[in-house]
Amino acid sequence: MQRQLELELIRKCKAGQSRFYEPLVRAYEPAGIRLAIAMMGNAEDAKDALQLAFIKTYDTLPRFDLRRPFGPWFFQILRNQCRDMLRSRKAKFTTEALDEHLENRPEDAERGPERIQQRNEARKLLWRGLEKIGTEHREILVLKELEGFRYVEIAQILEIPEGTVASRLYHARSALKKALVDMNAEYP
Amino acid sequence: MDTQRPERPKPVTTEDLMRYLDGEVTPEERTQVEAGLTGSTELQRELAMYQSMKSDIQDLHFGPGSAQGSVWDQVNARLNRPIGWVLVITGLVIWMTYGTYVFATSSVSPWEKLGTGAIAIGVLMLLASVIWERLRELETDPYRNVQR
Numbered sequence: 316m317q318r319q320l321e322l323e324l325i326r327k328c329k330a331g332q333s334r335f336y337e338p339l340v341r342a343y344e345p346a347g348i349r350l351a352i353a354m355m356g357n358a359e360d361a362k363d364a365l366q367l368a369f370i371k372t373y374d375t376l377p378r379f380d381l382r383r384p385f386g387p388w389f390f391q392i393l394r395n396q397c398r399d400m401l402r403s404r405k406a407k408f409t410t411e412a413l414d415e416h417l418e419n420r421p422e423d424a425e426r427g428p429e430r431i432q433q434r435n436e437a438r439k440l441l442w443r444g445l446e447k448i449g450t451e452h453r454e455i456l457v458l459k460e461l462e463g464f465r466y467v468e469i470a471q472i473l474e475i476p477e478g479t480v481a482s483r484l485y486h487a488r489s490a491l492k493k494a495l496v497d498m499n500a501e502y503p
Numbered sequence: 504m505d506t507q508r509p510e511r512p513k514p515v516t517t518e519d520l521m522r523y524l525d526g527e528v529t530p531e532e533r534t535q536v537e538a539g540l541t542g543s544t545e546l547q548r549e550l551a552m553y554q555s556m557k558s559d560i561q562d563l564h565f566g567p568g569s570a571q572g573s574v575w576d577q578v579n580a581r582l583n584r585p586i587g588w589v590l591v592i593t594g595l596v597i598w599m600t601y602g603t604y605v606f607a608t609s610s611v612s613p614w615e616k617l618g619t620g621a622i623a624i625g626v627l628m629l630l631a632s633v634i635w636e637r638l639r640e641l642e643t644d645p646y647r648n649v650q651r
Contacts, residue, residue, distance in 0.1 A: 333583065336578070340574070341575060344573060344574065344575075365574055366577050366578060373578070434562075441560060442563070466522075466527050481518035481522050482518050484521045485518060488521075
């Protein structure tokens, strides 16, 4: 979404015109659901977290500084919502429903069923690894690798100094590597 | 005699390696990391491992599955609900005040007024206790804003 259009929509929402919130919800929903599924591990909880995050975002819009980008601010609220839900229900990240979310890439299909099976096995292994490493490590990997945020944006979302993002990523990647090695998966 | 030795490249830290891997280095830092990589097969192996992991995670490429469908309807309903409540409560207060006034000033016998008034007050008290109980439960309900 164009920055100027986004700003205009936010201004109208701040003025209490909630119908202008719809384009913002629809624009940030796809990335939001991906992040929420990756953090919560299942679609049901992810959708609940996303819904609550959008409501909280709207409720706090009057305090939103228009000079800041909206995306990282929204993802910060969503991330906190996921963490709150995981904490309050004492629920664990669960990969029960992940199979249905793992999509085959078109290039895999071209290489035949054996290739698809291999890739699926590798993906499931990775998910199990992500399940093992804990929320702190998982969220930063998801923000970087699945959502493609820059370090400055990750720092904003996670509310940490930009200088510590690289170190947090190193620890997360090392933890994932260890989890995969523990599951007998090897990396070069 | 020239005592100057060729400058040794600054050691590459794990943070430098991560920034290099994620394309977050300046051109100078890039040159420095690449110089470090040239001189260390261990560092090259480590970088290759993280590159492979990075591309595998990015390859997960998952879709929304059963989470398909927008949450906008639920969000919109929640955003507009307070306006609806204000209107309903305002209307109820107006009607109840008017009804009470009409009933109190009518020619109905005092016993009938007393009986009807007792029933109305009792119903209101029961309703208020149920609402109060529900409000107290809401404080600890993590899904209070979730609609399905």
